[in-house]
Amino acid sequence: MKALKLDRNAIGQWLSAMAGERDIYVPAPDGPAKGTWTLLTDYSMPEIKPGVPARPVKNFLFPQPETLLKFSTVPTDPNCCLPSEPEENGRKNVVFGVRPCDARSIGLNALACKADTYYQANMEKNAIIGLTCSQVCSTCFCSETGGSPMGTEGCDVSLTEIDGSYIARAMTERGEALLALAESSGKEVTDSDISAVEALEEKARAGSDEIRNPEEQLRAKDLMELYNAPFWQELADRCINCGACTFLCPTCYCFDIQDETLHGKGRRIRCQDSCMFPLFTLHASGHNPRGQKIQRVRNRFMHKMKYFPDRFGPISCVGCGRCVRDCPVNIDIREVMRSLLHI
Amino acid sequence: MSSTKNPYRPYPARLDNIKVETEDGNLKTFRIVLEDKADREAWKHTAGQFAMLSLAGKGEIPIGIASSPTEEGHLLFTVNRAGVVTTALHNMKEGDRIGVRGPLGNGFPVDTELKGKNIVIIAGGFAFTTLRATLIYMLEHRQDYGKITVIYGARTPGMLLYRDELEKWQARDDVDMHVTIDREAPGWDGLVGFVPTIAGQVAPSPDNAAALICGPPIMIKFTMPPLEEIGWTDDQVYLSLENRMKCGIGICGHCSVGPVYVCHDGPVFTRSQVQKLPIEY
CATH class of the missing domain: 2.40.30.10 (Translation factors)
Incomplete structure (x- = not known):
């Protein structure tokens, strides 16, 4: 696969070349939009701080909200109540500066969304240009979840900063085509560039994390034994069911479907939902299968650490640390994972 | 798209x-x-x-x-x-x-596991709907099944579903119908008693048999002991679960019960499958 060495200037030219056919989104700089992803309008290398922005990349794969269908509700309209798919504007995106954890989440969610044509279409629509991590934050734990600060999974192109320049490696055919647009401004990579990247990869592998491949250990454990573990109650006592973790989590993909109508025009939308909320499971009869907080708290962690790996293989957590960073009552998923591994 | x-x-x-x-x-x-x-x-x-x-x-x-x-x-x-x-x-x-x-969802295994078996259908209240579909399908393919027994109960005669069809089935000699209501009611000359009681009286044999049970959880709970007493095991009993659903194709998470999605892996499970799951249904 193609690889180029790009200095900041060359990145700017590359962004400008890609902007011809795609909208480019980058982590927003400090200011009112901080923490979100913003449309790039001046084509220079954006300042991307260490760690992940508050909003995960899933917002490009599950737009908030996403129109699934639209319909008329005017009774005299012959097409009344006949749903149709919304027209696409055809514009594609580049999501630039995606950290390895976020990039990896796209493929994990795709395991559950194989039959979901909208998710598949959004994967088509959004090209991912990753940026490996030269600095690991205190809340980061990607290596403990099967990822790496140097990871490229889910990226079309992966950038690694070395001495103020970037080694850009195409990881997919789509990435190859995008990187071709940088050919005129970039330089060929040298052997020493490649060995510098390999040295970083080696260093990432040699990290001193105590947990490796938790999914294998967790899959081997008895489901009901984990479910009945004594520590859930203590966690539930602290949790306020605010749902922040689920909205910030790149691998929480649960959603709600709702209909909206205004002046005879309607649409069926989907938006993120959270298993932290009692309404998530409430029956019309009033019965609620997860009516207690402990059931909801437990469901989120069990889904990530046991149900998902049992079904698909890997754990549904990429170690981005957003939930650790932003939980108002300091619940730490790393501790939960350790507790589960010790059962 | x-x-x-x-x-x-x-x-x-x-x-x-x-x-x-x-x-x-x-x-x-x-x-x-x-x-x-x-x-x-x-x-x-x-x-x-x-x-x-x-x-x-x-x-x-x-x-x-x-x-x-x-x-x-x-x-x-x-x-x-x-x-x-x-x-x-x-x-x-x-x-x-x-x-x-x-x-x-999956449906009852009418063309596989249930074929050649004696079938016991037990339903309470308005949970009879997919069992109506099952019963009609079985009666249309009558030679594929052994004895068919139906136990169906509602609170009052007026709360029974598919009254006309119940009468037609009662008149047939190739299906053993037991229709019951909870309490005596004027004009009702059929069975009186809760579904579990009637199930105990009918006492269908578990030999080469499968039971399909749909109804309120309390009915299922009390129907199991009389069946277990005469030798029924959990893998012979098929239940249909219900949960809140949105996508219907095993993604959105609303209907999940532990690792399974009721919409995609169910709604039909054997009782032994259900026993292995957290009670979140």
């Missing part, structure tokens, strides 16, 4: 006939005809499967398919008025447009 079929897009359909089933007016059976011939021809379901009924502007609800695959040309759904969408549906009239998304 990619060329593969959009799983969220319902088939356009019309309400062909609406029948009030119960004396309280809370249950209606909707006969639905898919508008497009191609959709009608492509539609194939198994007894025990469900579909999403889609009301534009109101939302979708998962409802068991009450018609047997052998009843061609239309679909039946018996719906209890409970929430926003079911209330809107109850207020609709014949000829109105509706959407149908499905069939979804």
